[in-house]
Amino acid sequence: MNRTTVTVLAGLACAMLTSSTLPVTVTAAAADRPRLGDVQKSLTELANSSKVVGAIGAVYVDGKRADKGTAGSRLLNDGGGRIPADARFRVGSQTKAMTQVVIMKLVTEGKLALDDKLSDVLPVVAEKDLVERADEITVEQLIHHTSGIPNWYTPELVDFFDFTTYFSPMELVKKSRTVPRTQEPGEKFSYSNTNYMLLGLIIEKLTKKTVAAEFERRIFDPLHMDDTYLPVAFPGGVKGPHGHGYFPDKNGKLRDVDRLNMSYGYAAGGVISTTDDLSAFHRAFARDLLTKQEKDALNAGRPDAEPRPSGSADGKPADPSVCGGQGEAGQGQYGTVKGSASGFNAATYGSRDGRVQFVVSATLAVHNNDPALDSLLKKAAEAVLCPKG
Numbered sequence: 001m002n003r004t005t006v007t008v009l010a011g012l013a014c015a016m017l018t019s020s021t022l023p024v025t026v027t028a029a030a031a032d033r034p035r036l037g038d039v040q041k042s043l044t045e046l047a048n049s050s051k052v053v054g055a056i057g058a059v060y061v062d063g064k065r066a067d068k069g070t071a072g073s074r075l076l077n078d079g080g081g082r083i084p085a086d087a088r089f090r091v092g093s094q095t096k097a098m099t100q101v102v103i104m105k106l107v108t109e110g111k112l113a114l115d116d117k118l119s120d121v122l123p124v125v126a127e128k129d130l131v132e133r134a135d136e137i138t139v140e141q142l143i144h145h146t147s148g149i150p151n152w153y154t155p156e157l158v159d160f161f162d163f164t165t166y167f168s169p170m171e172l173v174k175k176s177r178t179v180p181r182t183q184e185p186g187e188k189f190s191y192s193n194t195n196y197m198l199l200g201l202i203i204e205k206l207t208k209k210t211v212a213a214e215f216e217r218r219i220f221d222p223l224h225m226d227d228t229y230l231p232v233a234f235p236g237g238v239k240g241p242h243g244h245g246y247f248p249d250k251n252g253k254l255r256d257v258d259r260l261n262m263s264y265g266y267a268a269g270g271v272i273s274t275t276d277d278l279s280a281f282h283r284a285f286a287r288d289l290l291t292k293q294e295k296d297a298l299n300a301g302r303p304d305a306e307p308r309p310s311g312s313a314d315g316k317p318a319d320p321s322v323c324g325g326q327g328e329a330g331q332g333q334y335g336t337v338k339g340s341a342s343g344f345n346a347a348t349y350g351s352r353d354g355r356v357q358f359v360v361s362a363t364l365a366v367h368n369n370d371p372a373l374d375s376l377l378k379k380a381a382e383a384v385l386c387p388k389g
Contacts, residue, residue: 033061034356037387040069046362046380047072051370054083054243057360058275059384063283065276067384074243076254076365083243088227088272089361090238090260091346092339095230095271097285099199100143102214104294111206114140114297118147121202130174131198136185139202140301142195150179151192153264160247160342163259166234169197169266189303193268200267211267223284225277230270236262238272243363245343254365257343269339275359278348282337286354322349322378323386334358334385338377340368349381358384 036059043055054072058065074080106112112121119126119134126134131149141147152158152175158167176194183190200211207214212230220228231237237259246254262270273281281289290298321333334349334356345368349358358381366373 034351034385035387036061036066037384038069039067039358039384040071042380042383043069043071043360045383046360046376049372049376051364051366051372051376053246053363053365055360055362055380056083056085056087056089056243056275057358057380057384058085058279059356059358060279060283061356063280065279068275072243072363074241076244076246076256080244083363084241086227086274086276087242088238088240088274089242089346089363090265090269090339090341090344091271091273091278092269092341092344093193094278094337094339094346094348095265095267095269096196097337098215098219098271098281099196099203099211099267100298101285101289102203102211102218103139103143103199104290104298105218106203106206107297108291108294112139112202114138114143114301118142118198122198122205124170125173125198130170130177131194132177132181133185138186139199141186142199143298144302145189145191145195146186146301146303147192147195148181148183148185148187148190149192149194149198150176150181151194152176152197153193153268158261158264160257160261161249161255163235163257163261165261165263167261167263169201172263173197173201196268197266203267215271219281219289220277223277223280223289225273225280228271228273228277228281231262231265231272234262235259236265236270243344243361245363245368246365247342248367260342264341269341275361278359279357282348282350282357282359283354286350286352322381334381336378336381342368344368345373345377347377347381349385356385 039057039059043057046052047055052072053076054074056070058068068085070082070085074083116139117135118137125131137147152172157175173194203211203214210232212232215230244256244258247257249255321335323334334351336349338347344363346361
């Protein structure tokens with residue numbers, strides 16, 4: 001679950017229309033509809049890269065799918081046929097936005113405060129010395145990756161090819177304790193999946209329910225995300241026909257990593273979804289899933305120098321948006337939310353007002369931190385969202 005920073009997109013208020021004004025409104029909406037490129041053509045070009053095994057994607061306008069496509073193959077070397085366009089896929093660190101929603105709802109309900117200290121809301125990490133300086137780190141710092149807690153998701157601490165060993169979230173937090181801190185709490189942005197393992201544990205302590213159950217109750221059920229889930233039973237793979245991703249071992253040989261260890265996901269990056277469902281989530285996240293007060297509180301602690309979304313585990317900055325300048329129908333630039341781990345990159349490009357989303361999942365034949373992948377995905381997105389000519 002590699003680095004992604006979720007940008008909260010402000011929603012727009014919707015006005016109630018009378019029947020007498022409806023025809024005019026429909027006409028205006030049609031005239032305001034953004035011009036889009038061909039999704040299939042965009043994905044075909046993406047999958048033509050030797051770095052990509054297969055790709056699926058779809059573009060949405062005002063909550064309705066406008067176009068979709070699939071390219072490449074389910075398995076390496078053109079095996080397994082095409083990935084079904086409606087197949088499930090791992091969303092990676094896009095899960096973190098869902099964790100943020102639950103945390104902010106707990107804040108609204110008075111069960112938590114953003115300035116609460118980690119040692120107070122999760123005493124065990126201080127009692128067992130699992131997190132250094134837990135009495136100084138706040139919930140807000142966990143959310144914005146300014147806690148300074150080291151990242152456990154590195155090849156030095158976990159085996160990316162271990163598909164059979166279950167690690168509890170607390171065991172992974174403990175692994176991070178073996179890495180020296182490099183900054184003061186709140187000093188600067190430093191991406192770490194450990195932050196979101198801790199947020200997941202906080203959710204479970206306060207609600208007495210699993211993170212998966214809270215996702216279902218607060219997000220998936222209300223938004224009718226019926227094909228989306230956070231696995232709770234090991235090994236927790238992707239249900240139904242889907243694309244397989246590959247990752248190079250120490251000798252450079254590509255190995256199938258479809259059985260990605262479920263332990264490494266959880267509240268940091270474990271959700272499995274579809275383009276339809278993920279579009280519904282990001283549309284709601286930009287508009288009304290959080291109240292204005294919740295959005296303002298969430299964003300208040302975001303560091304000015306926070307790097308923008310990327311699929312990189314090492315904190316490499318990436319271009320935060322596509323379609324520079326003022327896009328179609330005054331949309332402006334499209335923000336980017338990405339998730340990545342061994343074998344896949346998944347990205348959602350969304351307009352600031354929540355009207356338009358392009359959701360794409362790419363299974364890989366290269367290290368998921370390959371620097372060329374950001375450019376390939378961005379090119380595909382711009383071909384759909386801001387076509388030339």
